[in-house]
Amino acid sequence: MSAPTDPCAPLLARAEALLEDLSLHGVAAWKAAHGGAPAIGIMPVFAPRPLFEAIGVLPVNIYGGGDRVDVIKGDAYYQSYICHIPRSTIEMGLGGQLDALDGMVFPSTCDVIRNLSGMWRMLFPQKYSAYLDLPQTFEAPLGGLFYRHELSRIAAELVARGARPLDADRLREAIIVENRRRALLADLASLRAREPWRLKASEAYLLTRAGAVLPCAEHIELLEAFLAAAPERPVRAYDNVRVIVLGAFCEQPPIGLIRTLERSGCDLVDDDFQLGLCAIDGAIPLDEDVGDQSPLDTHDPLDALVLSYTLRGQATATRYIADGVKGEALVNRVRTLGAEGVILAAPSFCDPALLDQPMIEQALNDAGIPFTSFKYAENSAQFQTIREQAGAFSDSVKLWGAA
Amino acid sequence: MSTQTASLSTPTTARAAGPAPAAKDLSQQRQKEMLADYFEKLTRAKEAGQKIVYTFVPGNLNELIAAAGMMNVLPEINALQSGMRGRSGGYITEAEKHGHSEDVCTYVKCDIGMMLNGNIGPTGTKLPEPDLLLLSYTGCFTFMKWFELLREHYKCPVAMLHVPYQPEGRITPDMRKYIVDQLEKSIIPALEKVSGRKLDRDDLAARMALSSKAEDDLVAVWESAKHTPSPIDGYFGGVYYIGPIFSAFRGTQGAVEYYRELRAEVEERIRLGLGPVGPDGPIGPERHRLVVEGPPNWTSFFDFWRMFSRENAVVCASTYTRVGGLYDLGFRHDPDRALESLAEYCLGCYTNLGLPSRIDLLEKYIREYQADGFLINSVKSCNSFSAGQLLILQELEKRTGVPGGFIESDLVDPRYFGKANIDNRLQSYFQMLDARKARGYA
Numbered sequence: 014m015s016a017p018t019d020p021c022a023p024l025l026a027r028a029e030a031l032l033e034d035l036s037l038h039g040v041a042a043w044k045a046a047h048g049g050a051p052a053i054g055i056m057p058v059f060a061p062r063p064l065f066e067a068i069g070v071l072p073v074n075i076y077g078g079g080d081r082v083d084v085i086k087g088d089a090y091y092q093s094y095i096c097h098i099p100r101s102t103i104e105m106g107l108g109g110q111l112d113a114l115d116g117m118v119f120p121s122t123c124d125v126i127r128n129l130s131g132m133w134r135m136l137f138p139q140k141y142s143a144y145l146d147l148p149q150t151f152e153a154p155l156g157g158l159f160y161r162h163e164l165s166r167i168a169a170e171l172v173a174r175g176a177r178p179l180d181a182d183r184l185r186e187a188i189i190v191e192n193r194r195r196a197l198l199a200d201l202a203s204l205r206a207r208e209p210w211r212l213k214a215s216e217a218y219l220l221t222r223a224g225a226v227l228p229c230a231e232h233i234e235l236l237e238a239f240l241a242a243a244p245e246r247p248v249r250a251y252d253n254v255r256v257i258v259l260g261a262f263c264e265q266p267p268i269g270l271i272r273t274l275e276r277s278g279c280d281l282v283d284d285d286f287q288l289g290l291c292a293i294d295g296a297i298p299l300d301e302d303v304g305d306q307s308p309l310d311t312h313d314p315l316d317a318l319v320l321s322y323t324l325r326g327q328a329t330a331t332r333y334i335a336d337g338v339k340g341e342a343l344v345n346r347v348r349t350l351g352a353e354g355v356i357l358a359a360p361s362f363c364d365p366a367l368l369d370q371p372m373i374e375q376a377l378n379d380a381g382i383p384f385t386s387f388k389y390a391e392n393s394a395q396f397q398t399i400r401e402q403a404g405a406f407s408d409s410v411k412l413w414g415a416a
Numbered sequence: 417m418s419t420q421t422a423s424l425s426t427p428t429t430a431r432a433a434g435p436a437p438a439a440k441d442l443s444q445q446r447q448k449e450m451l452a453d454y455f456e457k458l459t460r461a462k463e464a465g466q467k468i469v470y471t472f473v474p475g476n477l478n479e480l481i482a483a484a485g486m487m488n489v490l491p492e493i494n495a496l497q498s499g500m501r502g503r504s505g506g507y508i509t510e511a512e513k514h515g516h517s518e519d520v521c522t523y524v525k526c527d528i529g530m531m532l533n534g535n536i537g538p539t540g541t542k543l544p545e546p547d548l549l550l551l552s553y554t555g556c557f558t559f560m561k562w563f564e565l566l567r568e569h570y571k572c573p574v575a576m577l578h579v580p581y582q583p584e585g586r587i588t589p590d591m592r593k594y595i596v597d598q599l600e601k602s603i604i605p606a607l608e609k610v611s612g613r614k615l616d617r618d619d620l621a622a623r624m625a626l627s628s629k630a631e632d633d634l635v636a637v638w639e640s641a642k643h644t645p646s647p648i649d650g651y652f653g654g655v656y657y658i659g660p661i662f663s664a665f666r667g668t669q670g671a672v673e674y675y676r677e678l679r680a681e682v683e684e685r686i687r688l689g690l691g692p693v694g695p696d697g698p699i700g701p702e703r704h705r706l707v708v709e710g711p712p713n714w715t716s717f718f719d720f721w722r723m724f725s726r727e728n729a730v731v732c733a734s735t736y737t738r739v740g741g742l743y744d745l746g747f748r749h750d751p752d753r754a755l756e757s758l759a760e761y762c763l764g765c766y767t768n769l770g771l772p773s774r775i776d777l778l779e780k781y782i783r784e785y786q787a788d789g790f791l792i793n794s795v796k797s798c799n800s801f802s803a804g805q806l807l808i809l810q811e812l813e814k815r816t817g818v819p820g821g822f823i824e825s826d827l828v829d830p831r832y833f834g835k836a837n838i839d840n841r842l843q844s845y846f847q848m849l850d851a852r853k854a855r856g857y858a
């Protein structure tokens with residue numbers, strides 16, 4: 014008897030091919046099909062994609078070279094105690110793999126990405142390079158206005174380099190499409206949380222990450238197709254431990270590492286791997302009543318984009334949480350998803366993630382939630398130790414409900 | 417920020433390792449008295465009803481804090497002092513035992529370790545706990561995490577001042593306005609709430625006028641190193657000179673007098689044709705003039721300095737002494753535009769400048785101070801300084817033709833100061849500079 018076929022397999026294969034397209038052939042094809050319209054790389058963690066789409070620019074989230082780029086030149090730019098993603102990104106830039114991009118945007122994630130923005134400016138002077146200073150104050154008249162100006166500035170600079178002028182109607186349209194994507198990503202997340210055997214974390218990863226290189230409308234088609242076909246997947250439920258992974262929001266773990274975690278008895282019911290696409294909770298509040306946020310107004314699409322970040326940005330290590338409580342968002346997430354434990358997975362030498370960890374651990378301890386932690390690099394090839402650690406963690410949670 | 421005011425802590429270590437520079441000078445004596453007095457006041461602060469603000473060196477709002485009637489404590493300075501007093505290794509281990517990663521900034525871990533051990537400051541007495549954490553977020557993201565960690569411990573209010581980065585080395589009106597608006601709407605109200613009194617804006621302006629006077633004299637001291645021989649060491653000695661202005665004394669009469677005296681002493685040294693005083697006394701005839709990028713190491717500060725002074729190598733300019741303000745590029749605190757000028761100060765600290773601007777500045781120093789070498793001390797702790805330094809090295813060599821040296825250490829983690837290795841590297845570097853000179857490249 015032949016094995017039942019998985020109707021989602023071609024969709025996942027397409028998503029994996031996009032992940033492996035490190036030379037951005039797909040982006041080059043998009044440009045050719047759009048009269049040479051600009052494509053702009055965005056470093057982790059976050060820049061608002063609808064802004065770029067509205068001016069006819071393809072935003073491409075760049076996550077370094079993963080485990081498939083041999084870093085030779087990039088190492089000449091970084092000391093051993095700096096994380097891996099900037100060196101593989103430079104390697105790709107110098108090796109021509111990012112040639113399809115007309116420029117790069119460096120959000121204010123950390124000192125490494127901040128300084129990389131200046132290095133990029135010097136190494137690739139012919140390309141556009143922008144630093145996007147995301148606000149760390151979230152009141153509309155302060156950080157809100159500042160951020161609005163940052164977005165307008167970047168849009169104007171791109172318009173001067175051949176993008177379409179920023180127009181309220183087109184931005185509104187781009188936000189509506191983005192909100193559709195956001196709803197589908199939420200559906201994907203809830204399917205995975207409900208039936209992690211039907212949608213594994215590694216598959217959710219591929220499907221989400223496809224949005225890093227696709228125009229929003231195409232990503233929507235992929236997500237819709239997957240969600241429509243998912244109920245037909247031949248699946249078998251496992252008695253795994255439900256865990257959330259946190260700390261991997263910038264330099265990405267190799268897909269092999271995610272699969273290793275899955276094979277170690279863990280259902281990863283949520284993670285922050287692709288925070289760049291998921292950094293906003295819920296929809297961009299276009300025309301929504303969000304209380305008095307003057308001088309911003311959600312009827313103005315640019316203001317709505319600004320407010321999505323200031324009001325709905327997810328709690329993460331690179332965002333100041335003001336009066337919030339560290340770890341509270343994670344603890345709530347654990348409760349909501351019925352997770353039984355947390356894996357804190359941070360890239361080696363990642364200051365934001367690693368400095369956050371003691372506070373997150375404290376919050377988990379206080380809430381009685383078991384956790385384990387490890388470090389990785391995007392080019393890690395040996396997963397055995399991590400497999401054993403995650404396996405021991407899942408066993409202990411199963412046996413005693415605590416690590 | 418990786419800042420110093422070695423002067424706050426040196427006496428014990430300095431005595432053990434050799435005399436501190438210009439130990440007999442009036443300015444040195446005054447600095448010691450100022451510090452002793454300040455720490456004495458800090459010890460009694462709580463009983464005197466004095467409110468305490470913890471804040472960082474770069475972009476510090478000292479005039480504003482003082483005009484609000486409060487005193488500052490600078491955790492970076494506590495960390496460097498712990499480094500110089502041989503305590504940092506233990507503090508860092510303590511923090512790591514409490515779950516802090518070995519990969520992150522050791523200033524943070526040193527401070528946390530000190531806090532966990534009773535928060536005993538450089539004078540051996542307990543530092544007062546903060547009434548407010550003033551998180552002025554300039555030049556480094558780790559600051560934000562640092563105060564998030566302290567907030568967990570102290571459970572006190574935090575006032576956040578987000579200072580935008582200068583990717584193109586240019587302050588735009590929007591950046592300035594953003595900071596001024598935060599000062600008006602968020603920071604000043606937070607200070608007033610904690611101090612329980614209205615900010616005295618006349619007092620603020622008066623303090624800024626004092627800052628400006630001291631800044632004039634500090635710049636004269638820095639620029640004295642353009643003379644040959646240089647009368648000062650602008651890195652190892654320089655960390656003493658910036659002590660008062662980078663810490664609690666900017667905007668005080670004490671700082672004005674200290675810098676006036678220091679300037680007079682330095683001018684006298686020029687008149688007498690004297691070079692700087694090193695850790696073991698006067699440095700011999702100037703053999704190498706260097707520019708240094710990156711913070712010093714504090715755990716072996718005097719050993720590190722000796723590696724230079726022994727070779728008669730003098731640092732004529734350093735970027736580290738500019739982390740608390742780039743006064744030699746013309747910035748002055750301006751009493752007539754108090755908040756705007758504070759905004760420009762915060763924006764203008766060295767590590768808040770884009771990498772291309774940092775390279776331009778280093779190039780300017782190499783040319784204007786007629787350096788025959790430049791050296792990068794890349795510290796493991798500090799991505800803010802270190803990420804990109806290898807490109808800085810390449811670019812500066814290309815632009816100036818002056819050979820660069822590159823060494824790696826850390827600020828306060830003794831595990832990362834490989835004495836023999838650094839010494840070997842420096843000796844080879846100085847030999848190379850000699851050989852180059854012999855070939856007529858001076």
Ligand code: SF4
Pocket residue numbers: 057096097098099122123124125126263264360362363364365366
């Ligand atoms: S991995 Fe961490 S330290 Fe490295 S660039 Fe990303 S956020 Fe910054």
Ligand code: SF4
Pocket residue numbers: 417418419492521522523524555556557558559797798799800801827
């Ligand atoms: S990372 Fe550097 S600048 Fe930031 S606190 Fe640490 S030593 Fe100071």
